[in-house]
Amino acid sequence: MSSSSAAPAAKPPMRDALVEAAFRLFLERGYEHTTVDDIVALAGVGRRSFFRYFPSKEDVVFPDHERCLADMTAFLAASGEEHEPVRRVCDAARMVLLMYAENPTFSVQRYRLTKRVPGLRAYELSVVWRYERALAEYLRGRFAGRPDGTLRADVVAAAVVAAHNNALRSWLRSDGEGDAGTAVDHALGFVQRAFGRPAQPPVRAVHLLPPADAAEGRPDDVVVLVSRRDTPVWRVVQEWEAALGRA
Amino acid sequence: MSSSSAAPAAKPPMRDALVEAAFRLFLERGYEHTTVDDIVALAGVGRRSFFRYFPSKEDVVFPDHERCLADMTAFLAASGEEHEPVRRVCDAARMVLLMYAENPTFSVQRYRLTKRVPGLRAYELSVVWRYERALAEYLRGRFAGRPDGTLRADVVAAAVVAAHNNALRSWLRSDGEGDAGTAVDHALGFVQRAFGRPAQPPVRAVHLLPPADAAEGRPDDVVVLVSRRDTPVWRVVQEWEAALGRA
Numbered sequence: 001m002s003s004s005s006a007a008p009a010a011k012p013p014m015r016d017a018l019v020e021a022a023f024r025l026f027l028e029r030g031y032e033h034t035t036v037d038d039i040v041a042l043a044g045v046g047r048r049s050f051f052r053y054f055p056s057k058e059d060v061v062f063p064d065h066e067r068c069l070a071d072m073t074a075f076l077a078a079s080g081e082e083h084e085p086v087r088r089v090c091d092a093a094r095m096v097l098l099m100y101a102e103n104p105t106f107s108v109q110r111y112r113l114t115k116r117v118p119g120l121r122a123y124e125l126s127v128v129w130r131y132e133r134a135l136a137e138y139l140r141g142r143f144a145g146r147p148d149g150t151l152r153a154d155v156v157a158a159a160v161v162a163a164h165n166n167a168l169r170s171w172l173r174s175d176g177e178g179d180a181g182t183a184v185d186h187a188l189g190f191v192q193r194a195f196g197r198p199a200q201p202p203v204r205a206v207h208l209l210p211p212a213d214a215a216e217g218r219p220d221d222v223v224v225l226v227s228r229r230d231t232p233v234w235r236v237v238q239e240w241e242a243a244l245g246r247a
Numbered sequence: 248m249s250s251s252s253a254a255p256a257a258k259p260p261m262r263d264a265l266v267e268a269a270f271r272l273f274l275e276r277g278y279e280h281t282t283v284d285d286i287v288a289l290a291g292v293g294r295r296s297f298f299r300y301f302p303s304k305e306d307v308v309f310p311d312h313e314r315c316l317a318d319m320t321a322f323l324a325a326s327g328e329e330h331e332p333v334r335r336v337c338d339a340a341r342m343v344l345l346m347y348a349e350n351p352t353f354s355v356q357r358y359r360l361t362k363r364v365p366g367l368r369a370y371e372l373s374v375v376w377r378y379e380r381a382l383a384e385y386l387r388g389r390f391a392g393r394p395d396g397t398l399r400a401d402v403v404a405a406a407v408v409a410a411h412n413n414a415l416r417s418w419l420r421s422d423g424e425g426d427a428g429t430a431v432d433h434a435l436g437f438v439q440r441a442f443g444r445p446a447q448p449p450v451r452a453v454h455l456l457p458p459a460d461a462a463e464g465r466p467d468d469v470v471v472l473v474s475r476r477d478t479p480v481w482r483v484v485q486e487w488e489a490a491l492g493r494a
Contacts, residue, residue, distance in 0.1 A: 121373075122369055122372070122373055125369070125372045125373060125376055126368075126369055126372060129372055148433075148437060150413060151410060151413050151414075151434055151437055152437070154409045154410070154412070154413045155406045155409045155410050155413070155437065155438060155441075157409070158405040158406055158408065158409030159402045159405055159406045159409075161405065162401045162402045162404070162405030162406075163398060163401070163402050165401070166397060166398050166401040166402070167398075186398075187398050187402075190395060190398055190399070190402065191402060193481075193484055193485065193488060194402075194441050194442065194481070194484070195441065222473060222474065222475060222476065223472075223473070223474050223475075223476060223478075224471065224472070224473050225470075225471070225472040225473075225474070225483075225487075226469060226470070226471050226472075227469070227470050227472070227487075228469060228470075229469065229470060229491060231470075233484050233487070233488070234440075234441075236472075236483065236484065236487055237440055237441070237480050237483065237484060238440070240472075240474075240480070240483055241440060241480070244476060
């Protein structure tokens with residue numbers, strides 16, 4: 001069978017062609033020495049096409065963040081009372097990982113490029129900040145009326161982003177080898193254990209000091225904590241600390 | 248007594264005069280419409296003096312971050328094994344608050360300016376990132392060899408920065424009224440309760456299910472947790488979750 005009778009290879013849309021051309025040039029001659037004119041020449045399109053898709057040269061390096069941010073915001077907006085909020089923002093953060101994992105080669109190339117170009121580092125920080133704010137805004141809504149609601153929201157959002165990025169960067173540094181999903185799940189589980197499952201059921205902790213050593217508070221004295229199954233972690237921690245006089 | 252016989256008012260050093268002139272112009276005509284030439288003209292010095300102190304116009308907006316970053320790094324480098332690491336990074340973060348609280352009027356003006364000028368927002372994000380990395384690097388050293396050491400370091404650093412900034416921003420939004428120190432202490436206490444005091448002493452949790460209800464895991468069944476006094480929070484949480492089959 002001649003190749004001419006085969007179905008033609010799907011032509012990548014113009015946007016993808018621009019990203020591909022841009023990265024070929026960035027890798028060949030460096031980000032700073034590549035102009036938008038160079039990119040459109042290689043992609044075989046006009047300047048106006050470039051700016052229809054990307055506001056600036058920086059944006060072509062991160063072509064999918066706007067879509068991912070929009071998807072994440074929609075996902076959080078579609079949440080209900082039945083969703084445990086910390087778990088929900090962890091699930092939202094996984095959407096960013098999926099975007100990176102869709103195309104490991106491209107993600108690893110971009111990671112290396114971003115490390116070398118200060119302007120791209122700054123751009124990336126602003127993107128990370130927008131993800132963090134999206135998570136924090138959602139959590140502020142869910143924690144509204146709770147003591148320290150905005151504090152908890154901001155801290156949990158920052159912790160989720162830091163955990164996600166810790167696992168993502170390890171994966172990128174290892175050239176996209178291994179299972180990024182498992183690493184991110186593990187990292188997010190760490191945050192969920194620290195902050196997850198809020199509510200206020202009863203919990204009671206008692207600090208048992210051997211009488212003779214009461215004044216010294218020796219490390220081998222004991223705390224007995226009795227709690228209902230559905231007690232949230234933070235209440236257990238609070239009671240535990242209070243029993244030790246640390247709260 | 249004539250004013251000429253009084254001791255002359257201490258003349259602010261040239262650097263302070265440049266910051267003062269810059270902010271007067273930023274507030275009068277806007278950040279974008281103020282040039283370095285305008286600033287040096289008002290301060291009565293040459294362009295070269297400006298660039299001796301500040302690499303760019305952006306840097307004059309944040310004149311003390313470099314010093315504060317250097318102080319923080321030195322403070323962390325001078326830490327010993329006797330310093331509980333999470334408490335230590337909280338103390339390091341308080342150095343940033345002190346810088347802001349030294350001059351509330353200036354800090355509030357800058358906060359408003361930064362909110363309006365995207366370039367300054369980006370600059371501020373990069374500064375915050377450098378503080379966070381300084382804290383994380385210290386914690387990575389302290390948590391080295393522990394399971395999830397770098398993950399814990401990154402998450403705690405991000406949580407500390409988020410808590411600090413939550414309290415700092417509230418204070419700045421209230422025009423510098425109230426006690427910023429108390430608010431920041433409260434916010435950092437929240438993070439310390441979630442992550443503080445690491446070590447690995449024994450802890451044991453038992454999940455008591457009423458036999459008849461074992462299959463249902465009713466919320467009123469009970470967990471009894473017995474731990475030594477010096478058990479870190481995270482171990483208590485881990486055992487507590489494991490007892491419930493959640494870990």
